[in-house]
Amino acid sequence: MASSDSASAAGSESNNGPLAPSSIPAAVPERRKVALITGITGQDGSYLTEFLLGKGYEVHGLIRRSSNFNTARLDHLYVDPHNSSKARMKLHYADLSDASSLRRWVDVLLPDEVYNLAAQSHVAVSFEIPDYTADVVATGALRLLEAVRSTSSSGKPIRYYQAGSSEMFGSTPPPQSESSPFHPRSPYAAAKVAAHWYTVNYREAYGLFACNGILFNHESPRRGENFVTRKITRAVGRIRVGLQTKLFLGNLSAARDWGFAGDYVEAMWLMLQQDEPGDYVVATEESHTVQEFLEAAFGYVGLDWKDHVVIDKRYFRPAEVDSLKGDSSKARKVLGWKPKVGFQELVKMMVDQDIELAKREKVLVDAGYIDSQQQP
Numbered sequence: 001m002a003s004s005d006s007a008s009a010a011g012s013e014s015n016n017g018p019l020a021p022s023s024i025p026a027a028v029p030e031r032r033k034v035a036l037i038t039g040i041t042g043q044d045g046s047y048l049t050e051f052l053l054g055k056g057y058e059v060h061g062l063i064r065r066s067s068n069f070n071t072a073r074l075d076h077l078y079v080d081p082h083n084s085s086k087a088r089m090k091l092h093y094a095d096l097s098d099a100s101s102l103r104r105w106v107d108v109l110l111p112d113e114v115y116n117l118a119a120q121s122h123v124a125v126s127f128e129i130p131d132y133t134a135d136v137v138a139t140g141a142l143r144l145l146e147a148v149r150s151t152s153s154s155g156k157p158i159r160y161y162q163a164g165s166s167e168m169f170g171s172t173p174p175p176q177s178e179s180s181p182f183h184p185r186s187p188y189a190a191a192k193v194a195a196h197w198y199t200v201n202y203r204e205a206y207g208l209f210a211c212n213g214i215l216f217n218h219e220s221p222r223r224g225e226n227f228v229t230r231k232i233t234r235a236v237g238r239i240r241v242g243l244q245t246k247l248f249l250g251n252l253s254a255a256r257d258w259g260f261a262g263d264y265v266e267a268m269w270l271m272l273q274q275d276e277p278g279d280y281v282v283a284t285e286e287s288h289t290v291q292e293f294l295e296a297a298f299g300y301v302g303l304d305w306k307d308h309v310v311i312d313k314r315y316f317r318p319a320e321v322d323s324l325k326g327d328s329s330k331a332r333k334v335l336g337w338k339p340k341v342g343f344q345e346l347v348k349m350m351v352d353q354d355i356e357l358a359k360r361e362k363v364l365v366d367a368g369y370i371d372s373q374q375q376p
């Protein structure tokens with residue numbers, strides 16, 4: 001990548017040989033900023049990719065090998081790499097559990113910015129696969145930091161973003177800010193705390209431009225279907241078109257500070273544009289219980305959630321995070337960031353999209369192509 005860019009720059013300089021020196025810089029194409037994203041196939045990865053492409057970046061994403069393609073959230077951004085003049089998003093195989101693959105791509109791509117968004121990000125699942133979660137979330141971040149440090153030390157400055165989580169606060173009472181103590185309540189959250197401190201340590205030990213974004217829950221129509229907001233809005237859509245009647249859930253009294261993922265990726269980018277690296281809480285500063293989300297989502301389409309929700313013990317966690325509400329005053333002041341989408345608007349956006357999805361699903365069910373029992 002870097003070599004082909006410098007080759008084209010050198011070519012245009014020689015073509016402009018007879019021109020006055022002052023006109024040469026205008027003829028030399030500026031190198032696009034290069035971003036490398038782990039977790040590009042996820043909700044945040046897709047929004048961040050859109051955002052960075054809009055800013056003129058060349059975006060490279062690391063993806064895990066899987067027997068099924070997992071790139072649906074990126075399909076609308078994909079341009080065949082054979083069309084090299086138009087393709088500004090490129091995907092490469094790598095894995096946070098494979099240090100050599102991380103090292104290779106950082107070395108080859110020489111990114112200006114690295115965003116570490118990849119994770120086993122489901123809190124409940126982290127109790128089932130704690131070892132894997134720790135390997136990917138904690139040690140994976142360390143492996144990537146090492147790759148960034150190594151390439152940076154050979155003279156290429158790289159800025160690093162670590163996706164932290166409000167789950168790190170766990171049982172610390174709200175409002176939670178950058179100075180609130182961490183008290184993780186799951187293997188996922190404990191691994192995120194380790195990744196947070198690895199990032200701080202690489203900043204302090206090696207002078208790396210490394211930032212932690214401590215993001216509170218952020219949702220969207222692209223949210224994975226087994227997180228509670230999307231599970232609810234999918235069910236609302238399916239109940240509305242007659243594909244489902246019941247929704248099985250766990251603890252309805254947990255409270256979360258839910259924002260829109262599209263807003264939050266801007267905060268990630270802003271952190272890497274500052275003069276100094278730092279850690280920032282990103283949150284709406286408004287908290288709602290799962291029950292309030294249910295009321296808003298079912299109420300929006302004229303349904304009563306109590307007619308459909310059944311409590312199922314299997315969705316309770318061995319340890320719960322009861323109440324999260326961020327204090328994002330530092331991000332608002334230093335980054336000039338604030339959320340654009342509020343709670344009610346977020347709920348409506350997700351329900352509207354999931355009603356459309358359910359209508360398409362219904363066509364397939366009615367035609368006998370899929371079974372309506374295949375619930376998300």
Ligand SMILES: C[C@H]1O[C@H](OP(=O)(O)OP(=O)(O)OC[C@H]2O[C@@H](n3cnc4c(=O)[nH]c(N)nc43)[C@H](O)[C@@H]2O)[C@@H](O)[C@@H](O)C1=O
Nearest residue numbers: 121123165166167216217226227228229249250251254315
């Ligand atoms: C910031 C943070 O945000 C997310 O973690 P999360 O807050 O655990 O998100 P969730 O949607 O899985 O649960 C929210 C609440 O909802 C309760 N709940 C009830 N019934 C069901 C239920 O049936 N399914 C689920 N998933 N949750 C349920 C559940 O017990 C919990 O109290 C991840 O992105 C994570 O990666 C991250 O970093």
